[in-house]
Amino acid sequence: MNNFQYTRVSSPAAAIAELSKDPTAKLVAGGTNLIDLMKYGVMAPDKLVDINHLGFNEIKKDNGTLHIGATVRNAVASGNADVLKYQPLLSQAMLSGASPQLRNKATMGGNLLQRTRCGYFYDISAPCNKREPGSGCSAIEGYNRMHAIFGASDTCIAVNPSDMNVALVALDAIIMVAGPKGNRKIPMADFHRLPGTHPELDTTLDKKEIITGIVIPDNHLAAHSTYLKVRDRASYAFALISVAATMDLEGSTIKDVRLAMGGVAHKPWRLTAAEEFLKGKTASLENFNQAAEIAMKGAKAYEFNAFKLKLAPNTMVQALKTASGIKA
Ligand SMILES: Cc1cc2nc3c(=O)[nH]c(=O)nc-3n(C[C@H](O)[C@H](O)[C@H](O)COP(=O)(O)OP(=O)(O)OC[C@H]3O[C@@H](n4cnc5c(N)ncnc54)[C@H](O)[C@@H]3O)c2cc1C
Ligand code: SF4
Known part of the structure; x- marks a missing residue:
């Protein structure tokens, strides 16, 4: 692991200033992903900017909007009474991820x-366009089960590993961002990118921007929701396929x-x-199969x-059956 500086900031402006003056600086929140990546040598920031003291640690309710x-x-968000009442899908998705210990540290922004x-992304001896643009993709002809x-694209076939993100995109969440040019809101559907010719970029967030929070608009979906995750072990494993249905x-x-x-793109x-296709139709096995x-x-x-081509629709139908409560 490289030597690095550590600084703790007390305002979003200070965090943005740190990112603006040092392009290799990285924000650290729970550290559960970033510190692993530093230990593997995948990332080597010169400076870590601790954002745990900016006051972004509250959950507020405005009618049903969170x-x-x-x-x-x-761990806090998944057990929060308003999240459970208004957006249970989000809680279900978060509780299916990682382990209780990790969820105690992991943050929404992180x-x-x-x-x-992708195993090749973590293996610094393997070519990987995401880690080192232009070096090639080891997974396309390699072990690509996940x-x-x-x-x-022909530069990268990796998947986003997050369970929470699958629920957030289904719930039309909005990502609140602050940066040198002011504040902006990014719809969750536009926040993550497809790899295209720039697989090194996971999101549309600028390097000098900081996520301040997530807004989930009110909806009428809370009564029927399921997050179904298929994985190799019952806990502590990333999704092979997951489906958020509400x-x-x-x-x-x-x-x-x-x-x-989740687990597909x-x-x-x-x-x-x-x-x-499903809107206005009857909740039935036949319609779920067609969907x-x-x-x-x-x-x-x-x-x-190739097993995902069968597992994905099967998981989707099962999630729809569970969410709707139909017995067939
Ligand atoms: C063994 C293991 C198993 C896991 N299993 C699962 C699983 O099954 N499902 C799942 O979804 N996840 C799983 N995870 C991943 C875990 O959920 C993430 O590591 C965690 O959510 C990251 O949050 P963090 O706060 O620790 O992020 P950090 O490691 O602190 O940061 C991650 C990245 O986000 C950036 N960042 C953090 N906060 C902000 C912000 N506010 N603004 C801008 N940038 C920011 C950092 O700079 C860094 O680049 C697992 C992790 C481990 C180690
Ligand atoms: S799939 Fe993406 S992350 Fe994995 S080796 Fe290829 S370029 Fe790297």
Whole structure:
């Protein structure tokens, strides 16, 4: 691990100033991903800027709209009474991630920005365009069991590993950001990027910007929601496939529905075509199967992850059945 400086800031402006004057500086929140990456030699910032004392540690409610500060711990958010009442999907997704110890440290902002778990990204002896642009992608012809089936490019086929992000994209969350040019709001659907020709960039956040919080707009989806995660072990494992499903039902008619998948793309993958198909239809196994077929259009597998082409629609149908409560 390289030597680095550590500084603790007490205002967002000071954090932004640190990022502006030193391009190699990195913010540290819970440190559960960044410090690992530094130990592996994947990242080597000259300076760590501790943002744990900026007052971004509150959860506020405005009717049903929730404002969650960037340094709220995942354990705190997932157990918060308002999150459980208004946005249970978010709690379900966060509780399926990592372990209780890690969730006690991990923050909302850090979870949004956690890096991929592609093994080659962590192995500094292997070519990896995300770690070292232009060096090549070891996964395309390598062991790609965990990798993408949607939206990949010939420079990178990695997936976003976060469970929380899948729920946030389904819930139309807004990421609140501050930077040298002022404050801005980024819709969650636009926050993460597809790899394209620049896989080194995971998000649309500028290097000098800081996440201050997350807003989740009020909705009528709380009564029917499920986060279903399929993984190699029951805990402490990243998703092979996960599905966030939440809906507003009137009798058995689907008035509104939100669907997103994890473990399938470089960004949390919203399933808008399947949502459009289901709106106004009856919650039935037949309709869920058709929606899953629509959702899988354009999917492409690699040598070791072809099983995802079957696992993904099966997981989606099961999540819809559980969320809607239908027995079939
Ligand atoms: C063994 C293990 C298992 C795990 N399993 C899962 C899992 O199953 N599912 C899952 O979703 N996650 C899992 N995780 C990942 C874990 O959720 C993340 O490590 C954690 O959420 C990162 O949050 P942090 O606050 O510790 O981030 P940090 O490590 O502090 O930061 C991560 C990145 O975010 C940046 N950053 C942090 N806060 C801000 C901010 N406010 N503004 C701008 N930049 C910021 C940092 O500069 C850094 O680049 C696992 C982690 C480990 C170690
Ligand atoms: S899939 Fe992406 S992260 Fe993995 S080796 Fe290829 S370029 Fe690197």
